[in-house]
Amino acid sequence: MSKAKSIFLRDICRPRQWPTLSIGDLVPTGFPVYGANGRIGFAPTFTHEKPVLLVGCRGSCGTLHITEPRSYANGNAMALDNFDESKANLRWIFYFLYARGFSDVISGSSQPQITQSNIGGIELSLPSLLEQERAVRVLDEAEALRRLRMQADQKTDRLVSALLEDTFGEPSSNPFKWPVKTLCELLAVPLQNGVSPATEGTITDNVLTLSAITGNQFDSFAVKGAPFSRQPEPSKRVKAGQFLICRGNGNIQLVGAGKFAAPDAFGYVFPDTMISAEFDSQAVVDEFIDALWRTPYIRSQIQSSARTTNGAHKINQMSLELVSFPVPSLDLQRSFAVQVKEIKALQTAQTASRQRLDDLLKSLLYRAFQGEL
Numbered sequence: 142m143s144k145a146k147s148i149f150l151r152d153i154c155r156p157r158q159w160p161t162l163s164i165g166d167l168v169p170t171g172f173p174v175y176g177a178n179g180r181i182g183f184a185p186t187f188t189h190e191k192p193v194l195l196v197g198c199r200g201s202c203g204t205l206h207i208t209e210p211r212s213y214a215n216g217n218a219m220a221l222d223n224f225d226e227s228k229a230n231l232r233w234i235f236y237f238l239y240a241r242g243f244s245d246v247i248s249g250s251s252q253p254q255i256t257q258s259n260i261g262g263i264e265l266s267l268p269s270l271l272e273q274e275r276a277v278r279v280l281d282e283a284e285a286l287r288r289l290r291m292q293a294d295q296k297t298d299r300l301v302s303a304l305l306e307d308t309f310g311e312p313s314s315n316p317f318k319w320p321v322k323t324l325c326e327l328l329a330v331p332l333q334n335g336v337s338p339a340t341e342g343t344i345t346d347n348v349l350t351l352s353a354i355t356g357n358q359f360d361s362f363a364v365k366g367a368p369f370s371r372q373p374e375p376s377k378r379v380k381a382g383q384f385l386i387c388r389g390n391g392n393i394q395l396v397g398a399g400k401f402a403a404p405d406a407f408g409y410v411f412p413d414t415m416i417s418a419e420f421d422s423q424a425v426v427d428e429f430i431d432a433l434w435r436t437p438y439i440r441s442q443i444q445s446s447a448r449t450t451n452g453a454h455k456i457n458q459m460s461l462e463l464v465s466f467p468v469p470s471l472d473l474q475r476s477f478a479v480q481v482k483e484i485k486a487l488q489t490a491q492t493a494s495r496q497r498l499d500d501l502l503k504s505l506l507y508r509a510f511q512g513e514l
Contacts, residue, residue, distance in 0.1 A: 154223055154224045156257045157222045162174060162215055167183060177215075188212070196219045200253070202254065206218070230274055233277050246259040300484050304484070309473070332462065334416055334417075336369070343368065350363045353406070379411055388455060416461065429469075433466060443460075
């Protein structure tokens with residue numbers, strides 16, 4: 142292996158933010174627009190004739206995307222312009238920055254950002270172009286396997302929704318004329334809010350954060366220590382069969398998001414930003430509620446009932462109690478639940494496979510930047 146040269150990122154490119162396009166500037170068709178989180182729409186013009194590497198620099202800091210040719214680089218992503226292809230392979234830099242991370246170049250507390258000077262000062266240990274290209278070929282193969290695994294996972298995620306509609310019909314039209322009941326009629330006990338930590342409390346306890354219920358799956362690691370003025374009551378602790386609902390959020394898409402708590406979160410305190418629901422097991426089964434809750438039919442009811450206060454969208458117990466559900470027979474729900482569990486078992490196996498591929502890519506990245514590929 143030839144000796145790698147130590148240079149700065151600014152030695153091979155000129156980081157630049159282009160003018161920001163608003164939602165109103167986007168058009169139905171045209172040139173792809175890329176922001177910090179990837180492609181967001183189309184514009185009537187483009188900023189880059191060739192693919193360019195973008196780094197999220199405002200809000201979503203450190204995200205990485207390589208654009209298509211003739212794309213628009215939006216202002217919340219830093220474009221690595223004037224890239225010197227005689228010194229570096231664009232994908233090699235992509236993988237280097239992905240492995241390195243940006244924690245030491247992100248500034249600002251209330252509004253995290255990456256500046257041109259900070260990103261330009263990132264130091265690179267750059268091997269020859271031939272060695273970069275050889276490493277990229279190996280890394281691209283590993284990344285392609287990861288991408289295929291993720292696509293398979295996404296298809297599996299859609300299986301439950303497809304099974305729900307195939308078994309019970311589309312909820313809003315209710316073609317099988319299932320009885321319609323309100324959430325209030327399906328509860329074993331009344332809804333209840335969680336408990337808020339006390340700023341000057343002296344008792345520390347483990348409290349879930351909203352991230353526990355706003356992702357694709359319940360996240361038991363979304364927990365933090367928080368002070369309380371007195372020990373939270375048992376009714377404010379997570380337990381089996383509990384469905385936790387997001388009471389308020391700045392993003393209306395997350396208001397009313399709900400998940401059944403996982404066993405490894407039992408005993409944690411749930412906060413006042415969540416509402417707890419416990420369903421009557423003689424009326425509905427968990428798998429049916431979990432699948433139905435994610436449908437546009439339920440989401441539209443929740444969002445239409447949400448109210449905005451100081452920039453946050455909120456749902457209250459009274460509005461939730463009025464959300465309506467088509468309720469099939471318990472036997473049919475149980476049959477559906479068996480099939481859902483089979484899909485979940487497949488997802489568990491896929492998750493293990495995806496983790497192995499993630500570990501493989503990390504290992505290859507380490508070897509690539511040690512000059513061992």
